[in-house]
Amino acid sequence: MPIIDLANPSRFLALVGRLSPWLAAATLLAFAYGLSQAYLAPDDYQQGATAKIMFIHVPSAWLAMGCWAVMTIAALGTLVWRHPLADVAAKAAAPIGAAFTLICLVTGSLWGRPMWGTYWVWDARLTSVLVLFLMYLGVIALWRTIDDPSRAARAAAVLTLVGAVNLPIIKFSVDWWNTLHQPASVVRLGAPAMHPAILTPLLIMAVAFLLLFLTLHLAAMRNEIMRRRVRTMLMMQADAAAGS
Amino acid sequence: MTALSALLLRDMRLAVRVGGGALIGVLFFLIVVTLMPFAIGPDLVLLARIGPAILWLGALLASLLALDRLIAADHEDGSLDLILMGRVPLELTVAVKAVAHWLTTGLPLVIAVPLLGLLLNLDPKATGAVALTLLIGTPALTFIGLIGAALSVALRRGGLLLAVLVLPLTIPVLIFGVAASNAAIVGPVAFGTPLTILSAFTLASIVLGPFAAAAALRHGME
Numbered sequence: 001m002p003i004i005d006l007a008n009p010s011r012f013l014a015l016v017g018r019l020s021p022w023l024a025a026a027t028l029l030a031f032a033y034g035l036s037q038a039y040l041a042p043d044d045y046q047q048g049a050t051a052k053i054m055f056i057h058v059p060s061a062w063l064a065m066g067c068w069a070v071m072t073i074a075a076l077g078t079l080v081w082r083h084p085l086a087d088v089a090a091k092a093a094a095p096i097g098a099a100f101t102l103i104c105l106v107t108g109s110l111w112g113r114p115m116w117g118t119y120w121v122w123d124a125r126l127t128s129v130l131v132l133f134l135m136y137l138g139v140i141a142l143w144r145t146i147d148d149p150s151r152a153a154r155a156a157a158v159l160t161l162v163g164a165v166n167l168p169i170i171k172f173s174v175d176w177w178n179t180l181h182q183p184a185s186v187v188r189l190g191a192p193a194m195h196p197a198i199l200t201p202l203l204i205m206a207v208a209f210l211l212l213f214l215t216l217h218l219a220a221m222r223n224e225i226m227r228r229r230v231r232t233m234l235m236m237q238a239d240a241a242a243g244s
Numbered sequence: 245m246t247a248l249s250a251l252l253l254r255d256m257r258l259a260v261r262v263g264g265g266a267l268i269g270v271l272f273f274l275i276v277v278t279l280m281p282f283a284i285g286p287d288l289v290l291l292a293r294i295g296p297a298i299l300w301l302g303a304l305l306a307s308l309l310a311l312d313r314l315i316a317a318d319h320e321d322g323s324l325d326l327i328l329m330g331r332v333p334l335e336l337t338v339a340v341k342a343v344a345h346w347l348t349t350g351l352p353l354v355i356a357v358p359l360l361g362l363l364l365n366l367d368p369k370a371t372g373a374v375a376l377t378l379l380i381g382t383p384a385l386t387f388i389g390l391i392g393a394a395l396s397v398a399l400r401r402g403g404l405l406l407a408v409l410v411l412p413l414t415i416p417v418l419i420f421g422v423a424a425s426n427a428a429i430v431g432p433v434a435f436g437t438p439l440t441i442l443s444a445f446t447l448a449s450i451v452l453g454p455f456a457a458a459a460a461l462r463h464g465m466e
Contacts, residue, residue: 079459079463127415131412131415134408134411134412135412137408138405138408138409138412141405141408141409142395142396142405142409145396145399145405146398146399151398151463151464154460154463154464155395155460155463155464157463158391158395158456158459158460158463158464159391159395159409159460161456162391162413162452162456163412163413
């Protein structure tokens with residue numbers, strides 16, 4: 001079956017139905033392995049065990065930005081290629097991305113209180129991630145305010161593309177400005193600046209978070225397709241009742 | 245007379261003659277600036293220190309509230325459909341509408357700054373700095389607001405949604421506008437640095453705003 005067949009919602013639903021249990025199981029296993037490795041990882045020489053918030057904070061930050069990137073590709077799919085499932089993917093991804101951003105902000109805030117002495121500071125990295133969170137909420141609001149799903153899809157696609165300019169600002173904010181948040185340690189020119197004893201559990205947790213995103217995203221896409229079918233059936237029922 | 249200049253004159257005439265135009269925006273600006281000392285306290289030294297920020301916030305909110313006159317008013321009386329069907333490229337049309345909107349709504353805010361600077365105990369140098377940064381920054385606010393106005397054009401209850409969509413995008417303009425004003429007053433950063441970045445934001449929004457707004461209008465109308 002060529003991959004283009006997945007553009008058919010029914011075939012896509014069938015595939016998701018087969019994949020979901022395996023993805024959920026893989027997510028649970030990855031989290032179990034990742035969390036156990038994080039527990040066994042050595043304490044930081046300065047911060048002690050508190051530094052292990054990083055194993056949740058950093059992957060959720062990566063997913064928060066990655067989710068907006070997925071939404072941007074889906075937005076291009078809606079506006080440029082008119083892919084049938086692109087708007088379903090975008091609508092399903094928005095709340096998941098907002099949740100990851102919120103987890104990133106909250107865990108970072110809890111980490112900052114013992115380490116920096118403050119729950120919040122208005123430096124470039126924290127401010128741009130907060131703006132990303134506000135933009136996620138704005139996209140969700142736009143989806144819910146426009147009634148017709150396909151019109152809402154195109155409006156949300158334009159807004160997603162405009163908001164994509166925030167992603168490089170977040171990534172490079174620690175380089176362009178003098179920030180309290182530390183500079184990049186993993187995704188940078190030159191090798192990662194972390195010891196493998198810490199880097200390996202971090203990457204395992206990143207894979208676990210990615211599997212979590214895939215599981216939740218596919219399940220949400222399935223729910224959205226079902227929701228649209230229910231809406232269509234209700235409209236057909238209303239039409240039939242009005243016509244008789 | 246070309247179509248674009250006719251559209252410009254039409255929008256400017258409507259803004260001046262129909263209610264909710266330039267003077268209401270300036271009145272809202274005045275009210276916001278008047279409210280601040282009630283909340284902050286009448287300490288003149290403190291007001292002079294945060295005066296540029298108060299003026300920038302007031303101008304931002306005033307230009308935000310005027311945005312629903314930009315496209316939604318045309319949508320209600322049907323002229324937006326005529327504009328969409330015209331031969332002039334939609335990007336140019338919405339850009340001209342945004343220019344007319346800035347001339348009738350943004351520019352009066354800039355003209356009101358010297359008077360409001362007196363209320364906030366700003367010295368002439370600070371007032372001049374704020375007025376210059378607002379002169380450069382209010383077009384950015386209008387053209388970024390154009391995107392939000394185009395996205396929420398057909399919504400009846402879209403008022404707050406427009407604010408939620410536009411405000412995160414205007415945060416960089418606000419940051420650099422206030423930074424430039426403060427740099428002129430207290431230093432040590434040179435005034436030119438944030439002013440140049442603010443000008444870059446304005447120029448970028450003048451180019452990108454009409455494209456995003458035209459895409460939103462094309463795809464958003466049934």
